[in-house]
Amino acid sequence: GDSVTQMEGPVTLSEEAFLTINCTYTATGYPSLFWYVQYPGEGLQLLLKATKADDKGSNKGFEATYRKETTSFHLEKGSVQVSDSAVYFCALSSLTGTASKLTFGTGTRLQVTL
Amino acid sequence: DTEVTQTPKHLVMGMTNKKSLKCEQHMGHRAMYWYKQKAKKPPELMFVYSYEKLSINESVPSRFSPECPNSSLLNLHLHALQPEDSALYLCASRAPGTSNTEAFFGQGTRLTVV
Numbered sequence: 001g002d003s004v005t006q007m008e009g010p011v012t013l014s015e016e017a018f019l020t021i022n023c024t025y026t027a028t029g030y031p032s033l034f035w036y037v038q039y040p041g042e043g044l045q046l047l048l049k050a051t052k053a054d055d056k057g058s059n060k061g062f063e064a065t066y067r068k069e070t071t072s073f074h075l076e077k078g079s080v081q082v083s084d085s086a087v088y089f090c091a092l093s094s095l096t097g098t099a100s101k102l103t104f105g106t107g108t109r110l111q112v113t114l
Numbered sequence: 115d116t117e118v119t120q121t122p123k124h125l126v127m128g129m130t131n132k133k134s135l136k137c138e139q140h141m142g143h144r145a146m147y148w149y150k151q152k153a154k155k156p157p158e159l160m161f162v163y164s165y166e167k168l169s170i171n172e173s174v175p176s177r178f179s180p181e182c183p184n185s186s187l188l189n190l191h192l193h194a195l196q197p198e199d200s201a202l203y204l205c206a207s208r209a210p211g212t213s214n215t216e217a218f219f220g221q222g223t224r225l226t227v228v
Contacts, residue, residue: 032214043118043204043219044157051214089156093213099145099169100213102206104156 002027006090006105013080013112021075021108023064023090031092033057033066033073034102038087047075047088080112116141120205120220128228129195135223137188137205145169145210146188147217148180151202163188164210195227 007022025033032051036044048057053068062077073090090105118139127133137146144165149157162170163182177199179191188205202224208217 034216036219043120043221044206045219046216049214049216093217095211095213096170098211099162099164100208100211101147101159101162101170102157102217103159107154107156109154 002031002092002094002103004090004092004103004105006108009087009107010109010111013110015082015112015114016079017112019075019077019080019084019110021088021090021110023073023075023105025071025073025090025092027071027092027094029094031094033064034091034093035062035064035073035075036089036091036104038089038107040086044089080110082112082114085110085112116218118205118207118218118220120203120223122223123221124224124226126226126228127192127195129197131195132191132193134192135190135203135205135225137190137207137220138186139207139218140186141207141218142185143207143209143218144185145208146182147206147208148178148188148190149204149206151204151222153201157204161190192225195225197227200225200227 003026034049035047048059050057050066056065148160151157161180166182181189202222204222205220206217
């Protein structure tokens with residue numbers, strides 16, 4: 001079945017440091033890939049997505065490239081801020097009949113300090 | 115309007131109680147989802163409705179009973195729950211029949227079973 005593997009957290013960085021959160025996936029066919037972010041006490045918000053190989057998703061300084069050859073979708077940001085502290089989930093989306101479902105990685109907690 | 119609204123935000127119930135969680139969206143999405151999220155874990159899919167019909171049931175115990183009365187509403191009826199069912203319950207909606215579109219999540223209902 002489909003699965004997503006994310007690097008274990010927590011990740012603790014100083015403000016303005018470079019961020020990488022690794023994500024790899026296993027899926028049949030050609031899934032779409034997503035990064036969602038969850039702030040404390042809230043639901044999930046879409047951060048970015050990519051729907052085919054070599055697509056780059058980007059938003060709010062974050063970016064990730066869909067790499068089919070390495071089945072990866074690593075999240076990067078050049079300079080993190082304290083406000084980026086949250087849990088980040090990598091996810092893939094697949095169709096089962098007419099219903100689509102999201103399969104999530106385990107999540108990576110990011111803590112950014114001054 | 116890109117909101118998914120869940121009520122109540124918090125719920126405490128006894129093991130013999132019957133309660134319902136409600137979810138509403140007005141984006142015209144015909145796919146709606148229930149997820150369960152335990153602390154420090156990713157969301158786990160429970161149910162998917164597509165065009166108001168149950169499409170996916172991820173082997174959820176019968177003490178959870180979903181209902182989709184119309185294209186904007188999704189309910190989750192709870193009966194005879196166990197303390198281990200305490201979790202954040204998230205509703206999401208999405209355009210059906212696609213795997214490359216964003217799923218919109220509500221803020222969740224934090225359920226405590228005592």
